[in-house]
Amino acid sequence: MYKNLQIPRRPYQSEEHQMVQDAVDQFIKNEALPNYEKWEKEKMIPKSFWRQMGTQGFLCMDVPDTYGGGGCDFTFSALILERLRYAGIDFGVAVHSDIVAPYILNYGTEDQKQRYLTRMAQGTMIGAIGMTEPSVGSDLKALKTTAQDRGDHYLINGSKTFITNGYVCDFVVAACRTNTGTPQEGISLIIIDADIDGFTKGHPFDKIGARAQDTCELFFEDVRVAKSNLLGEEGKGFAYMMNELPRERLGIAIEAIASTAGVLDATLAYVTERRAFNKALYEFQNTQFKLADCAAELQVYQSYLDHCIELQSAHKLTPTQGAIAKLKATEMYGKVVDECLQLHGGYGFIWEYAVARSYAASRVTRIYGGTSEIMKLIISRALFKDAYMADKK
Numbered sequence: 001m002y003k004n005l006q007i008p009r010r011p012y013q014s015e016e017h018q019m020v021q022d023a024v025d026q027f028i029k030n031e032a033l034p035n036y037e038k039w040e041k042e043k044m045i046p047k048s049f050w051r052q053m054g055t056q057g058f059l060c061m062d063v064p065d066t067y068g069g070g071g072c073d074f075t076f077s078a079l080i081l082e083r084l085r086y087a088g089i090d091f092g093v094a095v096h097s098d099i100v101a102p103y104i105l106n107y108g109t110e111d112q113k114q115r116y117l118t119r120m121a122q123g124t125m126i127g128a129i130g131m132t133e134p135s136v137g138s139d140l141k142a143l144k145t146t147a148q149d150r151g152d153h154y155l156i157n158g159s160k161t162f163i164t165n166g167y168v169c170d171f172v173v174a175a176c177r178t179n180t181g182t183p184q185e186g187i188s189l190i191i192i193d194a195d196i197d198g199f200t201k202g203h204p205f206d207k208i209g210a211r212a213q214d215t216c217e218l219f220f221e222d223v224r225v226a227k228s229n230l231l232g233e234e235g236k237g238f239a240y241m242m243n244e245l246p247r248e249r250l251g252i253a254i255e256a257i258a259s260t261a262g263v264l265d266a267t268l269a270y271v272t273e274r275r276a277f278n279k280a281l282y283e284f285q286n287t288q289f290k291l292a293d294c295a296a297e298l299q300v301y302q303s304y305l306d307h308c309i310e311l312q313s314a315h316k317l318t319p320t321q322g323a324i325a326k327l328k329a330t331e332m333y334g335k336v337v338d339e340c341l342q343l344h345g346g347y348g349f350i351w352e353y354a355v356a357r358s359y360a361a362s363r364v365t366r367i368y369g370g371t372s373e374i375m376k377l378i379i380s381r382a383l384f385k386d387a388y389m390a391d392k393k
């Protein structure tokens with residue numbers, strides 16, 4: 001699975017996984033790595049690459065083939081995320097294939113599935129998810145974008161920010177306030193097509209890392225969206241988000257662990273080549289111990305992650321497990337990439353080195369998809385719930 005790291009065979013890994021992995025690796029080598037620097041400068045990955053991904057069958061792998069998807073289980077979706085991140089490619093495929101597609105598949109009407117999923121799998125339509133707003137992030141219940149009922153359509157006003165794929169997206173699944181019930185009862189998910197009047201996009205943000213992945217603001221000014229674009233039932237949006245967030249968080253954990261493996265592999269190679277005081281860097285006990293520690297941690301977290309990937313494949317991943325996976329994987333990634341950068345010396349600070357890019361990219365994994373503090377809130381809520389139930393017996 002990984003080059004220099006002695007990671008045992010993953011529990012669910014089959015010959016088919018190996019074949020897909022080889023094909024994805026070859027595709028990344030030929031089509032992504034030679035262009036990545038250009039994409040970073042342009043602050044986005046071009047739509048042509050999305051179409052190539054679709055043609056290869058690397059998008060929406062666990063969407064049923066009746067809707068144009070790969071018809072595989074989640075382990076194959078996980079594999080795509082892993083291989084991209086292992087190679088250092090930050091690309092909004094998780095948002096597209098593993099967040100937006102499941103919303104449509106799980107809550108969409110037959111017409112919505114036909115309209116969006118097939119084209120998403122082909123890469124001819126790119127999806128984004130709009131929850132965060134300029135004044136609301138962690139406290140989702142407080143979101144302010146409104147969708148007023150105007151008979152046959154909703155009138156949408158408001159804005160979203162930090163939206164991955166925001167600039168290249170063809171549509172966004174936006175969380176909007178549809179009524180004045182309790183804060184969570186008032187939220188609905190609405191599919192807003194990018195070419196509709198009143199929907200505008202900001203320029204991609206200048207981020208400190210993951211620079212090729214476009215992230216921007218979206219603005220809605222008197223946008224009239226047909227009622228048929230409501231996803232699922234009105235007022236259920238908050239519940240849907242709570243159902244889908246564990247998978248989103250697992251995706252971030254998968255990317256964090258694969259990025260860690262990528263950076264560790266690159267560092268093992270670097271310390272074998274680089275010399276100081278007439279020795280290769282790996283001959284210093286400090287180097288060996290630091291990397292031994294990092295590799296041991298990676299393997300421990302990889303095992304928990306594999307357990308969660310199998311749970312997600314069986315649609316059994318709980319919110320607490322999703323939160324634990326994200327919290328621990330992203331914190332480990334931050335710690336390991338920092339150690340690896342140190343072992344690169346000055347070269348670790350230079351952008352052309354993979355470790356420098358990974359160091360910058362790692363930081364946001366503890367923020368998006370819910371911050372580390374919010375993950376701790378979710379985990380501790382479950383702990384106290386158990387204690388409360390035990391007290392009652």
Ligand SMILES: Cc1cc2nc3c(=O)[nH]c(=O)nc-3n(C[C@H](O)[C@H](O)[C@H](O)COP(=O)(O)OP(=O)(O)OC[C@H]3O[C@@H](n4cnc5c(N)ncnc54)[C@H](O)[C@@H]3O)c2cc1C
Binds near residue numbers: 095139161162207374
């Ligand atoms: C590159 C990038 C891509 C993103 N992609 C998307 C996307 O595609 N779609 C989308 O909807 N959003 C996206 N986001 C937004 C992201 O999910 C939010 O930034 C994140 O949820 C945090 O919200 P916030 O930035 O408003 O921070 P805030 O909620 O303002 O939090 C600020 C600080 O306060 C802490 N805090 C808040 N509440 C509590 C609490 N109750 N207890 C303890 N501490 C607390 C937080 O942990 C954090 O440290 C993206 C963000 C980035 C940077």
